[in-house]
Amino acid sequence: MNNGLALFLGVAGVFAFSWGAFILPAHWQLGRLGQYRDPVDETLHPSAAPGLAAQGGEVYADLGCVYCHTQQVRQTTLTRLKEGKRAAFNPDFERKWAGDANQPRPSYARDYIQDRRVFLGQVRLGPDLRNVGTRFPDDQALYKLLFEPQAVTKDSLMPPHAFLFETRPIVGERSAKALAVPAPPGCEVVPTPRAEALAAYLLNLKDTYDYPEERRRNMLPSAAILEGDR
């Protein structure tokens, strides 16, 4: 081969260019974020997802949930007219997507450092799921939604995921995991392992820990927004 060195340098240059432009700056800016140690009870935040929830992340990726659901709570303050005056409001906070109702907060970069894959998403055909674990009391409520979303929310756009469940004849006692949905006589609907993993993953999605330093830097009085005339 003629000019092997030039070819090598050219290929290396192309990769170095994209690496230098996209990977290196991001790593310099965000790569040093680590877990935060709570000064009071010495726990580390965020914690890694437990085993079943980590498996559920794979199911989440496999089913393509990310195409309709985001996982990022924005702190975008908008203003609207309220009784003749402009008032600031935060759409994501108003939809109760921001975790703890008493201390709503946006998603911080640190929230994602333990995620094996980050499902930020781009399209919000469905609600944001970053804090879905705070909105569902248990896995049964999630199963019901996954099995037939239209039974929970009448006009839901979500496709039914009945294929994650198994209708089987009741042998002996009814399964403790059986869904409270109509089933043929003598049968019951039970979640498959994939559904259980997905539910564990979703219930584990909650950013309720409030990082003090992040809170301090992200708080902005709504009056400042109004003054800034946004």
Place this chain on the structure above:
Amino acid sequence: MSEPFPPSHAPIERAAASDDSLQRAHAQLLHYRPQLTRGVLLSIGALIAVLLAATLYFTHNAGGFDPLVANEDVCPPKGGFQAVTGPVTPALLGKRVYLANCIQCHQTTGLGVPGTFPPLAGSDWVTGPEERIIRIVLQGANGPITVAGKNFNGVMTPFAPVLKDDEIANVLTYIRSEWGNAAPEVKPETVTRIRSETAGRTAPWAPAELLEIGK
């Protein structure tokens, strides 16, 4: 002399091959190797160096980018945010205990629920003798009680089995210094002493009984 080309192409190729100048030109091209000159290598190296420098420059001048800021409306101060890590005080530790155990009745504001749960803010029971308030937290209280000029008649849960001595001391230090209260802090040793003094007791205290203590 053997025929160099197949017969079918013979008329054309023979004519071409006989052209001396063309043959010389081919020979030159066949031996041509573009040389990686020093200049080419230097310019590739310079390009990579410029790229690295540009990345560095961009990263350190990215409009005050801060990985901890998620709010697009926040404009960081000149020179960036300064990290603030305050000292961990007993009152701070107590606030956590308070938020976990007390706010259901006494609320985050310390004002309680009028008519049902007494306030802690501005309460003489909180800022008064620590002997009384420690007993209330340990064994609870039951019966009519007057707090900040209002009458209440409810039940306070005993926390002796739930909270450790230092947790009780911290939470009391917190409520004695928050919401305008200004009473000295409670030491864990005091809680330990009173816990051992009242070791046998499980019944909640009556307010009248407490008023006899720490007079």
